[in-house]
Amino acid sequence: MKRQKPFIYYRSKEFKALIEKFMQDINYSRHNRFIEDLLTDQGFEIKNVKPRFQGRTFSSYKSNLDRVEQFFIECNGPGFIDESNNLNVSDFQDLDSLIEAMHIEKIETVKPSEYSKHSYTANGNVGLNVNSKQFYECYLRIIETTLYLFDSLLAQPKLVQLTPEHTYLKQFHHHLDELPDFKDKHLTKAERGITKSLVTSPIADTLKDLAQKFKEPTTEELKEFKAQNRELNNALVSAVEALSKVESNKESAMKCISLIERFASDLNNVRQLETRTNTDFVYSKLKQIKIVAYVEEPTAKSDIEKFISNMNKLNDVVKEFHTQALKPEVENKVKLQLAKKVKHMLRLVAIRNYHIVSKYQK
Structure with missing residues (x-):
C-alpha cells in the first residue's frame, strides 16, 4: 500500500505548547492521532474529576x-x-x-x-x-x-458536554486567540517563530481533502464576490459588445476583446477567495472542539x-x-x-x- 504524504500545517512554539497541554488533559500521547481525531470531528473527554467512592x-x-x-x-x-x-x-x-x-x-x-x-x-x-x-x-x-x-x-461525577460558556472552554479559546499564529498575521512566519508540522497518518489524504473543502469559498462568500463584481462585469460585457461592432480597426478591436475576456476570467476566478490555509483549518476545528467532562x-x-x-x-x-x-x-x-x-x-x-x-x- 502506497504511503500517503503527510498533512502539513504550521505552528509556533506557543501553539505547540497549547496543543500539548490539551493532549495531557484528554490523555492523548500521540500528536498525529490527536490531529486525526480533531480534523475528523471526534469528541474528546477530559477526566478532570475522579470518582470519590468511599x-x-x-x-x-x-x-x-x-x-x-x-x-x-x-x-x-x-x-x-x-x-x-x-x-x-x-x-x-x-x-x-x-x-x-x-x-x-x-x-x-x-x-x-x-x-x-x-x-x-x-x-x-x-x-x-x-x-x-x-x-x-x-x-x-x-x-x-x-x-x-x-x-x-x-x-460518580456526571459526564456532560461542555458549552462555550464553560470556564475550561472559555480559557482554551482565549489562549488560542492570543497565539501569535493568528493574532500577529502581519508578521512573517519567521518573526512569529512558526515552523512546519508534519502529520504522518494513514488517513493523511482524507485530512487534506477535508482541509481543501474548508478552503473552498462558502455560498455566502460566492454571492458576495459576484455582487462586488457585478457592475464591473456589466461594464466589461458592454465594452466587448461595443468592440465587436467596430469595423474600421477590427484587428485591434479583437485584441482588446481578448484582453478584456482574460481580465474578466481572472476577475471572476473564485480561487482567489481561497485564502484559508491548513493551519486555519486546524484552528477552526479547535474553536469548534467537542469536549465532554466529568x-x-x-x-x-x-x-x-x-x-x-x-x-x-x-x-x-x-x-x-x-x-x-x-x-x-x-x-x-x-x-x-x-x-x-x-x-x-x-x-x-x-x-x-x-x-x-x-x-x-x-
Missing part, C-alpha cells in the same frame, strides 16, 4: 472498627450490656423505619455530657445508647447502607465534601483508639473511654450521612 475505603478499616466493639464488650463484661430495647435490627427493611424505631431523635446534636437525659426514639420506644446490644449492629448497618447510596448517587454538580459537591469529611472523622477516632491500645502503659479505663468515643462518632457519622444521602433518593 465504600472500599471503609471496608479497609471496618475490621479495626469491629475490634473496637469487641474490646468494648470484653472490657465491660456481659452484665454491662443494656437490653432495655428488645427490637431486632434485621426486622427493618429500610433505614427510615430502623431509625424511627431505634435511634434517639436528634441525639447526634446533643453534648455527650447530656446523653443520659435523652432516652426515647421518635415513635416513643426506648432508644439505643452505647451500651445497648443492638447499638453497633444498628449504626453499622446505617453506615454501610449510606456508603452504598453515596457511591451510587453522589460519588463534573460534580455544585449542590452535590458540598454534600460530597461533608460526607467524606464525616467518614474521615470516624476513621481518625478508630486510628486514635488503636494507637493507644498498642501502648501497654495506657490503662483500660482510658482505652474504654476511647472506645466509647468511637461508638459515639459511629452514631454521629451514620445519622449525618443518612441525612445527606436521603436528599438524593427518589
Whole structure:
C-alpha cells in the first residue's frame, strides 16, 4: 500500500505548547492521532474529576472498627450490656423505619455530657445508647447502607458536554486567540517563530481533502464576490459588445476583446477567495472542539465534601483508639473511654450521612 504524504500545517512554539497541554488533559500521547481525531470531528473527554467512592475505603478499616466493639464488650463484661430495647435490627427493611424505631431523635446534636437525659426514639420506644446490644449492629448497618447510596448517587461525577460558556472552554479559546499564529498575521512566519508540522497518518489524504473543502469559498462568500463584481462585469460585457461592432480597426478591436475576456476570467476566478490555509483549518476545528467532562454538580459537591469529611472523622477516632491500645502503659479505663468515643462518632457519622444521602433518593 502506497504511503500517503503527510498533512502539513504550521505552528509556533506557543501553539505547540497549547496543543500539548490539551493532549495531557484528554490523555492523548500521540500528536498525529490527536490531529486525526480533531480534523475528523471526534469528541474528546477530559477526566478532570475522579470518582470519590468511599465504600472500599471503609471496608479497609471496618475490621479495626469491629475490634473496637469487641474490646468494648470484653472490657465491660456481659452484665454491662443494656437490653432495655428488645427490637431486632434485621426486622427493618429500610433505614427510615430502623431509625424511627431505634435511634434517639436528634441525639447526634446533643453534648455527650447530656446523653443520659435523652432516652426515647421518635415513635416513643426506648432508644439505643452505647451500651445497648443492638447499638453497633444498628449504626453499622446505617453506615454501610449510606456508603452504598453515596457511591451510587453522589460519588460518580456526571459526564456532560461542555458549552462555550464553560470556564475550561472559555480559557482554551482565549489562549488560542492570543497565539501569535493568528493574532500577529502581519508578521512573517519567521518573526512569529512558526515552523512546519508534519502529520504522518494513514488517513493523511482524507485530512487534506477535508482541509481543501474548508478552503473552498462558502455560498455566502460566492454571492458576495459576484455582487462586488457585478457592475464591473456589466461594464466589461458592454465594452466587448461595443468592440465587436467596430469595423474600421477590427484587428485591434479583437485584441482588446481578448484582453478584456482574460481580465474578466481572472476577475471572476473564485480561487482567489481561497485564502484559508491548513493551519486555519486546524484552528477552526479547535474553536469548534467537542469536549465532554466529568463534573460534580455544585449542590452535590458540598454534600460530597461533608460526607467524606464525616467518614474521615470516624476513621481518625478508630486510628486514635488503636494507637493507644498498642501502648501497654495506657490503662483500660482510658482505652474504654476511647472506645466509647468511637461508638459515639459511629452514631454521629451514620445519622449525618443518612441525612445527606436521603436528599438524593427518589
